Structure formats: C-alpha cells, structure tokens
Amino acid sequence: LRLINDENTWRFGALLSPLLTIHYSPCVAAMALLDGPSGIPEPGAARVDEGPVAWIADNQRKGVSPGAVAVTIHASQAWSRGHLADDPQESARVLAEAAQPMLEGRITEVRGHRWRYSVPSSTLPRGFYFxxxxxxxxxxxxxxxxxxxxxxxxxxMALARSVAGLVEKKEVGR
Known part of the structure; x- marks a missing residue:
C-alpha cells in the first residue's frame, strides 16, 4: 500500500481508506524434528496457549513430512509481537524448550521462522477489493x-469470478 499511496506516483486518496483498516499480527514459529512419535492426539494439532506456545501440530499426521517426525510450533500473537526482531533461531530454541514437555519424542533439531504479516487482526467483510x-x-x-x-x-476465487465476469461482458459486447 505504501507504493500505491505514494503521492508522487499515484493519487488514490480516500479510495484506499478501506484497505488502511486492515492490520496483521506477526507469528514466530519453529519446525522441530523429533526422535520418536509426537504424541499429539488426533487430528494431529492442538491449541496449547501455554507460555509462548499457542499451537502445535504433528506434520507427519498432517501428511506434510511423511519421511520424518516433525512438529510445527507457533508462538502466541503477544509473544510473537515482543520477539519479532529477535534472532529466529533463538526464538525457535525458546519455543522448542517450552513445547518439549508436551511431546513424547525428544526434539533433536529446530529451525525458526517469523512472519511479520501472519494473521489478519482486522479484516474487510467483502471477498476482495476493487x-x-x-x-x-x-x-x-x-x-x-x-x-x-x-x-x-x-x-x-471471488476475485477470479469477478474478472471472468468482466471478460465475459467484453466478449459479449463485440
């Protein structure tokens, strides 16, 4: 939005107002390899909300990592906001340490990742914006x-249907 709202490039003004109401929360995450089964009950993911950990999922049960036992650990939004600038590997180590008591298998390796714009905290009620x-x-x-x-x-999909409708109208008018 910064690029298209640059007054030297475009002049959209109030047309962008609805988009400026959209905000995102960050998420810090860790992917951890285990030496055995995770022990996470079906369906293979659980909302935890303990300490920094908000959610944990068994990637093997989800079919994401069939060759290895791995889990994905997401930090809470509050913890993620407070640690977004930290080294992702250090954050991953903290998340792995907090999640280890929740797992049957022992964590043998961990990698960190962070998303500045992960979860929309305010949205627009329509399917897309034109x-x-x-x-x-x-x-x-x-x-x-x-x-x-x-x-x-x-x-x-809603956007694609809209564009397809415009294309149909133009072809009909020929």
Whole structure:
C-alpha cells in the first residue's frame, strides 16, 4: 500500500481508506524434528496457549513430512509481537524448550521462522477489493471475507469470478 499511496506516483486518496483498516499480527514459529512419535492426539494439532506456545501440530499426521517426525510450533500473537526482531533461531530454541514437555519424542533439531504479516487482526467483510482507476487494481487475500484459514483461497476465487465476469461482458459486447 505504501507504493500505491505514494503521492508522487499515484493519487488514490480516500479510495484506499478501506484497505488502511486492515492490520496483521506477526507469528514466530519453529519446525522441530523429533526422535520418536509426537504424541499429539488426533487430528494431529492442538491449541496449547501455554507460555509462548499457542499451537502445535504433528506434520507427519498432517501428511506434510511423511519421511520424518516433525512438529510445527507457533508462538502466541503477544509473544510473537515482543520477539519479532529477535534472532529466529533463538526464538525457535525458546519455543522448542517450552513445547518439549508436551511431546513424547525428544526434539533433536529446530529451525525458526517469523512472519511479520501472519494473521489478519482486522479484516474487510467483502471477498476482495476493487480499485476502479485508469489501471484497475484488485486486492485479495486472507484479510478479505473474514479471518478464516481458507480466507485467502476464497478471496482469490471471488476475485477470479469477478474478472471472468468482466471478460465475459467484453466478449459479449463485440
């Protein structure tokens, strides 16, 4: 939004107002390899909300890492905000240490990652946003149509249907 709102490049002004209400929370995460089964009950993921850990998932049960026993550990939004600037490996070590008592297998290796824009904390109720201008712009993603895991996919599909409708109208008018 900074690029398209640059007054020396574009002049959208109030047209961008709805987009400026969208905000995201960060997420710090760790991927850990285990020396045995995780012990995480079905369906293979659990909301934890203990210390820095908010959520943990068994990647083997999800079919993500069939050749290894690995878990993904997500930190809480509050902890992530406070540690986003920290070294990702150090954050991963802290998350692994906090998650270890929740696991049957022992963590043997851990890698960290961080997303500055992970979870939409405020969204727009529509499936996408169309900026009608000389060069039309469409905005889609997980911040449109409600904060749900499938939000980005549903938003993209709604945008695609809209563009397909425009193409159909132009072909009919020929």
């Amino acid at each position: 900026l009608d201008c000389r060069a039309p712009l469409y905005f889609a993603g997980d911040a449109f149509g409600g904060n749900r895991i499938e939000g980005a996919v549903l938003s993209g």
